[in-house]
Amino acid sequence: MKTIKEINEKIRSGDVVVVTAEEMIGIVEDVGPEKAAEEVDVVTTGTFGAMCSSGVFLNFGHADPPIKMLKIYLNGVECYGGLAAVDTYIGATQPNSDPDIDIDYGGAHVIEDLVAGKEVELVAEGYTTDCYPRKKVRTTITLDDINQAILVNPRNSYQTYNAATNSRDEKIYTYMGTLLPEFGNVNYSGAGQLNPLQNDYNRKTKTYNTIGIGTRIFLGGGIGYIIGEGTQHNPDNAFGTLMVKGDLKQMDRKYLRAATIPNYGSTLFVGVGVPIPVLNAEVAKCCAIRDRDIEVPIIDYGVPRRDRPVVARTNYEELRKGKITIEVEIDGKKVEKTIKTSSVSSYKMSREIAKELKDWILKGEFFLTERVDVLGKGSAKPMKSDVKLVGEILSKPPIVAPIGITIEEASRILIKNNINHLPIVDEFGRLVGIITSWDIARAIAQNKKSIEEIMTRNVITTTVNEPVDVVARKMDKYNISGVPVVDKENKVVGMVTSEDLSKLVGYTNKW
Amino acid sequence: MKKRIYLWVPSENVHKPIISNAILNTKININILKAKIEPQEAFLILELNGDEDKVNEAIEYLSKYGEIEEISKVIKRDEEKCVDCGACITMCPVEAIKMDDDFSVVFDENECIGCKSCVKVCPFKAIEVDDI
16 A cells, blocks of 8 residues: 555655556566556556547736727637636537638637737627726737637546447538448547546446546646546446646647647647555556457447447457448448447547656656545436427328339329429338429420439438438438438338428427 | 550541550550640550559650650648648548558558548648649
């Protein structure tokens, strides 16, 4: 048994033994956890990845005459104006409000520019009061001009994160990066065996051995503190998170980087390193966790629902090999597929952070703190919100037509049923195409004779279990006004049109 | 060996099957990465695969019918911007981007075909690919 006080004495006297979490694996394997706990005083961890829930509290000081800022923009990125007169919070994922700039410049980029010492434009407007007579202010500032700049990240440093893949037949853009069609790639994030919470996690008690409120850490190249469990903290499932704070003025652009995830938006890559005091054999044992011991679910991001299906379960060691073979379902058939894997966080940087923190401790520049309280149990339950599914707005039986129908017959069906979309099906009722009243008008103008000549073959479809929001987005994206609803065998079970969707918003009781 | 070249063919040679002839005459493996024919000239990007003599023979042959420039470096990385995450790796259709044993992202300039798929996914805009 060691105490943090004793470890700090050793740091002071230069006798401390510090190893990174990677190095600790071999030590525990060689000499066992008891001996390792005697030999090693501190294990350093590190992680470097996209941490969307990041932001900075800023205090600008008072203008003359003073202003109570309400609408606040830094380089065109809106900051939160509901704090006191000259304080604000800028969030990493806030996009800029300038229509001439795309989503590639956001809050994270302002934060990086500040850390880099660049000038940033501050524009703010308020309402006037007796003590704050000024209405507007426009100036340029640098990090040095600001009183306080405190990075406060409500949810950081996930213990584990899901890997992502995509079952759809189209490319999708997610916060886990670009996902290719039909399970074309698997993207994953996380430092695995170097991750702070992972190394401090007691798998039996599902609690953290040493990390808690008040733990001093490496944050963005400066010194920071853990101020509690992060939002969505879920230790029962080894999905813990941290809430951290640190002085932005100490930080280094190397460890705090603005990023743009394509067609998703801006985010901040944050470097977090946590020292784990090896107080006993139990702590040592937990620090010996290896990439292969950490389970990572591969989730299908192609399903735009909260509970996305788990395609397979793997671990960081497998993911880091660059290729993984799993069983997936394509067109209703189960097939073995070898899929390329990409990391979207940096293991190399995670290593550098663990090493940098190790160096700080060895040089006697960084001392450990005793936690003042343990992390809370947290909660990661879903939002209580309604979901309207396609099946709920389907009432009429589907009106479809066989492939051999004439254009005249098709137009009669449209008129008789007062509809604009007619799915065309084969002898088993399976969807093969669709025609609209517009197609018929065009057929007449161009003197086309058969349905097959005018029907659209690549039909965008939906299913009864798809939320109506997803269908609305599909119609907008593909500029269409109706989508056939199909079952697993591609049989048409109904039709959703833009009229059906507008009824959901603008419903009036006609009775 | 593998060599990539730009090839400008003047209008008087555009109708001649010079690529086919280069393959037949030198038994070289040619991959056409880009081909654009305009009234005044044709522009191609070719990848020549074979042993050194054959590649040089093919270049000599092709240069009789057009102007050739060798393409050296297509893919470039801003070392300061790159954090070695690896988001680009799976996007590369020809496996020109790999993660080495130290978890550094490495580019194989000889393999790059200039498709720019990696450029589009890089969260740090750290990759530049010359237009070819």
